[in-house]
Amino acid sequence: MDLEARKYQFIQELVKVEDESILEKLELILKANQNDWFDDLSESEKNEIQIGLDQAEKGEVIGHEDVMKRFSKWH
Template identity: 85%
Template sequence: MDLEARKYQFIQQLVKVDDESVLEKLELVLKANQGDWFDELSESEQIEIQIGLDQAEKGEFTSNEDVMKRFSK
């Protein structure tokens, strides 16, 4: 069965669903499959995150342990 036929069969089954909780679960699955949260960020936010990831890869960060020691005084 090709993809289009599977989609059509799914739609036919979906029309018959009368349980609200089943529909809610299906909606969650579809929303989770629609894209990455990162894509919803602004370009400047994406750039800042990438800068942070690059710094972490290079070891240019302060560990959580060091931060906690500093601010616990």
């Protein structure tokens, strides 16, 4: 069964649901699936990520090997 057929079958079953608690649970599942993890971050976390992206665009990065050498005494 392809995706469109499964969706149609699901809609048909959904129309028959009479228990409101089941509908509430389905709504929660659908809402949870639509959230982007980025939206859940604080403004300061979003700013820090943007700073890192800006630095990467400018080439202000350190390679993995260099980082591993620098911190090898703790590894």
